[in-house]
Amino acid sequence: MSANLLNLSLFGKPEDELIIIERAKKNPAHFAPLYKKYHEAIFRYVFKRVDEEESAYDITSCVFVKALVNLPRYEYRGIPFSSWLFRIAKSELYQSFRDKKAQRTISIDSIQIGRVLEEFNLDESEHKREVLLKVLPMLKEKPLQLIEMRFFERRSFREIGEILGLTENNAKVKTFRALIKLKELYAQHNPQKS
Amino acid sequence: MTKLLVNRKEPSRNEIANRQDFETVLVNIRKVKSLNSPWFYGAIAFSSLLILTFLIL
Numbered sequence: 285m286s287a288n289l290l291n292l293s294l295f296g297k298p299e300d301e302l303i304i305i306e307r308a309k310k311n312p313a314h315f316a317p318l319y320k321k322y323h324e325a326i327f328r329y330v331f332k333r334v335d336e337e338e339s340a341y342d343i344t345s346c347v348f349v350k351a352l353v354n355l356p357r358y359e360y361r362g363i364p365f366s367s368w369l370f371r372i373a374k375s376e377l378y379q380s381f382r383d384k385k386a387q388r389t390i391s392i393d394s395i396q397i398g399r400v401l402e403e404f405n406l407d408e409s410e411h412k413r414e415v416l417l418k419v420l421p422m423l424k425e426k427p428l429q430l431i432e433m434r435f436f437e438r439r440s441f442r443e444i445g446e447i448l449g450l451t452e453n454n455a456k457v458k459t460f461r462a463l464i465k466l467k468e469l470y471a472q473h474n475p476q477k478s
Numbered sequence: 479m480t481k482l483l484v485n486r487k488e489p490s491r492n493e494i495a496n497r498q499d500f501e502t503v504l505v506n507i508r509k510v511k512s513l514n515s516p517w518f519y520g521a522i523a524f525s526s527l528l529i530l531t532f533l534i535l
Contacts (some may be wrong), residue, residue: 289491312507315500319498320500323494324495328488331488338508341497349506353507389480389482390481390483392483393485394485428480445491
């Protein structure tokens with residue numbers, strides 16, 4: 285699901301979402317519409333980063349449990365509620381990697397590979413695809429998550445910043461650096477210089 | 479080691495929607511809340527003290 289679709293509100297206005305949150309702080313059962321709204325987006329975010337579908341469902345469930353437990357402390361400070369949920373999802377993912385309940389995975393399709401090669405100003409070929417697929421897992425976690433969010437999930441820099449706790453500008457700069465790092469790895473592992 | 483999956487089949491919207499289970503989430507919140515409650519740890523501390531006193535006497 286694209287980032288733009290995620291921003292579509294089922295309740296019309298963001299204020300409606302805040303009303304539901306306030307109600308859910310008193311009674312978690314009132315959280316149901318928000319669970320319904322964000323379940324798929326959170327699941328897909330998790331699914332792309334773990335190897336097993338069942339683990340993705342389990343982690344998604346843990347994300348909502350954690351969100352509801354921490355909901356009384358949630359305050360709206362201009363950051364969308366969805367970004368707050370994605371932050372919890374990110375933290376739950378890393379917890380499951382540490383506990384070895386799931387394996388860190390990069391899910392990529394042909395279109396996304398093409399998108400990255402386009403950023404490198406390279407046309408697609410089987411060899412270039414292979415090199416890119418070889419070097420992607422070599423990236424460190426932080427640059428990798430920026431590449432995933434920007435080029436695979438097509439999130440805006442603003443959304444990336446909100447999820448990672450960065451300013452929009454900082455997210456842009458760090459994504460640019462991550463892309464340079466990936467280009468360097470690509471160049472090191474590509475014997476046929478393009 | 480990071481695993482790479484290319485052109486992986488994603489579950490459909492319906493499949494994901496069918497796996498929504500808010501009831502289980504609510505049950506798990508109650509469990510977590512009771513574990514985080516000061517009453518839970520208070521009860522454990524009180525029973526431990528009681529057992530200890532009983533053993534000493």
